[in-house]
Amino acid sequence: MKHHAKATAALVRKLGRDRVATSGDALFRASFDGSKLSFLPEAVIRPRKRDDISTALALANKHRVPVTVRGGGTSLTGSGSPVHGGWVLNLSKWNRIRIDADAGLAHAQAGALVADIQAAAETAGWVYPPDPASKKYCTIGGNIACNAGGMHGGRYGVTRDFILALRGHLPTGEYVEWGAATKKFSAGFNLRDLWIGAEGMLGVVTEAVLKLIPKPAERWTLLTAFPDEVAAFRAIRTLFAQRVQPAICEFLDRHSVQCAETKTGKTVFAGQPGKPVILIELAGSPNELADTKPAVLAWAAEHAQAFREAHDRDEAEELWTVRRKCSGAMFALGDSKLNEDIVVPLANYEKFAVFLDKLRKKSRLPIPTFGHLADGNLHVNIMYHRENRAEYLRAEKAVGELMKGVVALGGAISGEHGIGLAKTPFLRLQHTPAQIKAMRAIKDALDPNGILNPGKMFTLFKVWEHPRLNIELPWDHK
Amino acid sequence: MKHHAKATAALVRKLGRDRVATSGDALFRASFDGSKLSFLPEAVIRPRKRDDISTALALANKHRVPVTVRGGGTSLTGSGSPVHGGWVLNLSKWNRIRIDADAGLAHAQAGALVADIQAAAETAGWVYPPDPASKKYCTIGGNIACNAGGMHGGRYGVTRDFILALRGHLPTGEYVEWGAATKKFSAGFNLRDLWIGAEGMLGVVTEAVLKLIPKPAERWTLLTAFPDEVAAFRAIRTLFAQRVQPAICEFLDRHSVQCAETKTGKTVFAGQPGKPVILIELAGSPNELADTKPAVLAWAAEHAQAFREAHDRDEAEELWTVRRKCSGAMFALGDSKLNEDIVVPLANYEKFAVFLDKLRKKSRLPIPTFGHLADGNLHVNIMYHRENRAEYLRAEKAVGELMKGVVALGGAISGEHGIGLAKTPFLRLQHTPAQIKAMRAIKDALDPNGILNPGKMFTLFKVWEHPRLNIELPWDHK
Numbered sequence: 001m002k003h004h005a006k007a008t009a010a011l012v013r014k015l016g017r018d019r020v021a022t023s024g025d026a027l028f029r030a031s032f033d034g035s036k037l038s039f040l041p042e043a044v045i046r047p048r049k050r051d052d053i054s055t056a057l058a059l060a061n062k063h064r065v066p067v068t069v070r071g072g073g074t075s076l077t078g079s080g081s082p083v084h085g086g087w088v089l090n091l092s093k094w095n096r097i098r099i100d101a102d103a104g105l106a107h108a109q110a111g112a113l114v115a116d117i118q119a120a121a122e123t124a125g126w127v128y129p130p131d132p133a134s135k136k137y138c139t140i141g142g143n144i145a146c147n148a149g150g151m152h153g154g155r156y157g158v159t160r161d162f163i164l165a166l167r168g169h170l171p172t173g174e175y176v177e178w179g180a181a182t183k184k185f186s187a188g189f190n191l192r193d194l195w196i197g198a199e200g201m202l203g204v205v206t207e208a209v210l211k212l213i214p215k216p217a218e219r220w221t222l223l224t225a226f227p228d229e230v231a232a233f234r235a236i237r238t239l240f241a242q243r244v245q246p247a248i249c250e251f252l253d254r255h256s257v258q259c260a261e262t263k264t265g266k267t268v269f270a271g272q273p274g275k276p277v278i279l280i281e282l283a284g285s286p287n288e289l290a291d292t293k294p295a296v297l298a299w300a301a302e303h304a305q306a307f308r309e310a311h312d313r314d315e316a317e318e319l320w321t322v323r324r325k326c327s328g329a330m331f332a333l334g335d336s337k338l339n340e341d342i343v344v345p346l347a348n349y350e351k352f353a354v355f356l357d358k359l360r361k362k363s364r365l366p367i368p369t370f371g372h373l374a375d376g377n378l379h380v381n382i383m384y385h386r387e388n389r390a391e392y393l394r395a396e397k398a399v400g401e402l403m404k405g406v407v408a409l410g411g412a413i414s415g416e417h418g419i420g421l422a423k424t425p426f427l428r429l430q431h432t433p434a435q436i437k438a439m440r441a442i443k444d445a446l447d448p449n450g451i452l453n454p455g456k457m458f459t460l461f462k463v464w465e466h467p468r469l470n471i472e473l474p475w476d477h478k
Numbered sequence: 479m480k481h482h483a484k485a486t487a488a489l490v491r492k493l494g495r496d497r498v499a500t501s502g503d504a505l506f507r508a509s510f511d512g513s514k515l516s517f518l519p520e521a522v523i524r525p526r527k528r529d530d531i532s533t534a535l536a537l538a539n540k541h542r543v544p545v546t547v548r549g550g551g552t553s554l555t556g557s558g559s560p561v562h563g564g565w566v567l568n569l570s571k572w573n574r575i576r577i578d579a580d581a582g583l584a585h586a587q588a589g590a591l592v593a594d595i596q597a598a599a600e601t602a603g604w605v606y607p608p609d610p611a612s613k614k615y616c617t618i619g620g621n622i623a624c625n626a627g628g629m630h631g632g633r634y635g636v637t638r639d640f641i642l643a644l645r646g647h648l649p650t651g652e653y654v655e656w657g658a659a660t661k662k663f664s665a666g667f668n669l670r671d672l673w674i675g676a677e678g679m680l681g682v683v684t685e686a687v688l689k690l691i692p693k694p695a696e697r698w699t700l701l702t703a704f705p706d707e708v709a710a711f712r713a714i715r716t717l718f719a720q721r722v723q724p725a726i727c728e729f730l731d732r733h734s735v736q737c738a739e740t741k742t743g744k745t746v747f748a749g750q751p752g753k754p755v756i757l758i759e760l761a762g763s764p765n766e767l768a769d770t771k772p773a774v775l776a777w778a779a780e781h782a783q784a785f786r787e788a789h790d791r792d793e794a795e796e797l798w799t800v801r802r803k804c805s806g807a808m809f810a811l812g813d814s815k816l817n818e819d820i821v822v823p824l825a826n827y828e829k830f831a832v833f834l835d836k837l838r839k840k841s842r843l844p845i846p847t848f849g850h851l852a853d854g855n856l857h858v859n860i861m862y863h864r865e866n867r868a869e870y871l872r873a874e875k876a877v878g879e880l881m882k883g884v885v886a887l888g889g890a891i892s893g894e895h896g897i898g899l900a901k902t903p904f905l906r907l908q909h910t911p912a913q914i915k916a917m918r919a920i921k922d923a924l925d926p927n928g929i930l931n932p933g934k935m936f937t938l939f940k941v942w943e944h945p946r947l948n949i950e951l952p953w954d955h956k
Contacts, residue, residue, distance in 0.1 A: 102719045103824040125721055147664040154661055160671075161639065174912035182821045183632055183853035184893030186625045186675050187901070187908045188935065189917040193638075193671030197664050214721035241580045243603055243692035287765035343660045346581040375661035415662030423665070430665045434652035438924060439667040445923035446916060457666065 001039070001085040007063030008042050011087070014055050019046055030088040033073040033080030034134070034475065035422060036468040041068070041082040045089045050175055053089065053204060057173035060087065060451045068453050069200045071111055071139030074132075074475055076339060077420025078463070079146060079199045083455040091141055094206060099124045105164065105181055106210040110141030114148075117210065126212035129156035132416065133327075134475040141205050147197035149416035154374020155245045156213065158416065160196045165209040168195070171202065171447035181209045194442070199418050200453045202446050216283035219247070220293060221316040224304035225268065225275040229253050229356075232276045233349035235303035236373050240346065244295055246374060247283035252276060253356075255368035256326040256381075263329035268322050269306040278304075278373065279323055281316075326370055327381075327477040333366040334383030334391070338399050343376045343412040355405045356380070363398035365391065377415035396464050403429050421461040479517070479563040485541030486520050489565070492533050497524055508566040511551040511558030512612070512953065513900060514946040519546070519560040523567045528653055531567065531682060535651035538565060538929045546931050547678045549589055549617030552610075552953055554817060555898025556941070557624060557677045561933040569619055572684060577602045583642065583659055584688040588619030592626075595688065604690035607634035610894065611805075612953040619683050625675035627894035632852020633723045634691065636894065638674045643687040646673070649680065649925035659687045672920070677896050678931045680924050694761035697725070698771060699794040702782035703746065703753040707731050707834075710754045711827035713781035714851050718824065722773055724852060725761035730754060731834075733846035734804040734859075741807035746800050747784040756782075756851065757801055759794075804848055805859075805955040811844040812861030812869070816877050821854045821890040833883045834858070841876035843869065855893035874942050881907050899939040 066086030131150035165179035178192035226232035310316035371378030544564030572587040609628035643657035656670035704710035788794035849856035
């Protein structure tokens, strides 16, 4: 790792000691994200104003110092780890939120927590639907960087679908604005959406205008169980074909259900342990729900092996237990988890279930899988024991085969986490050389000195060759 | 204009006479779009297969021949006119459509007409909401190029919001795919959305996967009138603040209403001629409408000077008359129209009404204005007489002032038409030098020889120095 002592000294001189931290503790805390891959930076910048960012980026370009932008640091891919050292630009204090209740918009700075934006919106009778599991800890800037999703993606969309405008800086430091606080904009190339999902490699987002949707008055929850995964997938297709669009449609395979059942000591449906489930939540006005509920209940009666509806929020919470517990409960199967957020098109769900069973047999590893059925985003969790080298190698191999299988089925290697460091070995499965050439050409055009978040996405990084910090983070599912 | 006889001969040799038209008639028909600015190309390519496009683009790069991609040619900005000559790539025969009724997706080739996609979707119980006025003539490829909108943008979104995946070619010819047939995708830079709205300058779209939404069972229409524009805008804000999201929310100022009333010989509301109106259409299940109708009627009773609801589709059509007639009826005020599709944020609607009245006085020109209130996209129509040079000059000046005013109010110079040739003089009002530098860097990176649709967006083009064809096109509002 190259050192930039002279540049860092210049940075401290220009911004002042109060905006540039270089203590060992500050550097350590900025050295890793949710992936627990730690690489020490040389300085952590906490800008106070726009000029601070321009100044820092100009210096970074002059001295070729890597700059990694950071919010809550919850990324699971290592996209927030400063793998090439340099400086970390921490925007977590840029967290102002303003709701425009007439227009149904939120104006949020990059460091605003997603849960805080949601709370502010709901107070005004609006909703910001994207809801990554880490929403209490992750920032909207980070959500924009990886185009975060969550459980509401199928019906409402993902982060990208709610961004009207972005403000921030080009990698070379200039302040820019993309889009406006309006739902239409067709003037010039769309760098707004190019920045979204670019994992902080094409610009620094400092502010966003978000679209909100009216808050549904009611929610209704139904838990359904099926004989096996193929039956569950076949069934859900018939529900969607009726043009029912649940607000949430969570799937848990039998392995995930077993994990939760073991942990809670309770079977989800009495007498029918270990059955895959689909948790459906409808949202809308009482009248809208009156339209859809009977259709969903009739569907459940026809297709499900068992089902149970919630009559109030307490009962709903009870139905949610299996979903909330499953992820943490998986650690009974191994002390380590490769959590892959792949995407599969609806048309190939059944084929994917068959593929996954083969992968389980071949790898001899538990692979509990759950996820968001309305958008095809399934979390495939390959469990292994860190200290068991044979298991580890099988897990590593299984991930590669999973990614190949997913791409062959017309899906995506990531639906909401992004590439970062962890998925670099698979980018070339998803994208042809021509596609990667085009992406790199854009990177070189906007960031000629390659200072923003270098080492991510395009450079092969072998996660398994790097130790992970043995620490617990607030958002860990344990 | 440079000639490329040698390159064109090579093109004919490679693709064959049946795929390359060079007759005077074919060249003329490909020389203009809805803007009626005509520039003759040297050849019109009608590719049969993917390789034809790669071959043509490779040749074009080798010989530096401009290539303008064309669908229905309905663009109002000149974005489809081959201003630098060269070759036109006509994809209008690439018009296959396949509906995936389970997943609610449409797979469409670039040349598919938007109205045909909508019809195919509706047959399967789904809806593709974007609906530009020219939908019977324009292609999805063209809609992607300018990120077309229409009347449903406020509630449902614009073309961009419905595109899951694109296939096509880089400017250098390589075949590429962006995104997948899924609602989540977060793997690599997002060139899909960079292509959308790029007016055919960053790639050739040959195929798209579109997201559909469930077809609403019913529609309900209400026409409301207000004392003046400021009152109408103030009123609509209170409706949106109640979180009512009409499927359609069309505004006509008093000048637009007067045009329609003069043309039809009928006042919209008896005894109250020339009042600005808002046409509201709700869509949903009977139960959903039952939720929203009373709120909208109560709102109308409180804020409108007059209102009338439709009890069936015939009555609805009657209410729609004023909206359908106004655009063509404006030609009573002048034989020429500068139709500017600007966007204003909701918060500044009233200020914009005041601004527009000042502009009318200053320019001494009729400027009837109508548009889509739920997304801020207003069509400002500056009317003048072509042969009256003084009027013409005032119109030209008024457009410039309009654009300045819109940007000062935080809006956009185009909401759905794009820049093309016609709006090049205003791009620098919308975008700072840094923003334009970034856009051009991307253009140079992806299209190093500058062959795709050159002369558009960034190069100043003075429309008023160029004659327009005096012809009538099928989609003209006359």
